[in-house]
Amino acid sequence: MTIAGAGEIAQRLGVRAVRATRTTEQLGAPAALFEKARLRIESARETALADAAEAHREMETGRVRGKVVLTVD
Incomplete structure (x- = not known):
């Protein structure tokens, strides 16, 4: 990440x-x-930095292909 x-x-x-x-x-x-x-x-998806923990859990499953991009607003 x-x-x-x-x-x-x-x-x-x-x-x-x-x-x-x-x-x-x-x-x-x-x-x-x-x-x-x-x-x-390859970008799997974009998500807000506030949802980083959820994104990390999703990546740990091993089913994410590509980067999960965290956006800072």
């Missing part, structure tokens, strides 16, 4: 945000594939 820009809100809701450092080269490789239509990112 990826949460973008959610730091303070995630903490308030009891959701742990994990950040990883990526190099320009690491980010560039998949971006180049995406631009050439050789990489497709």
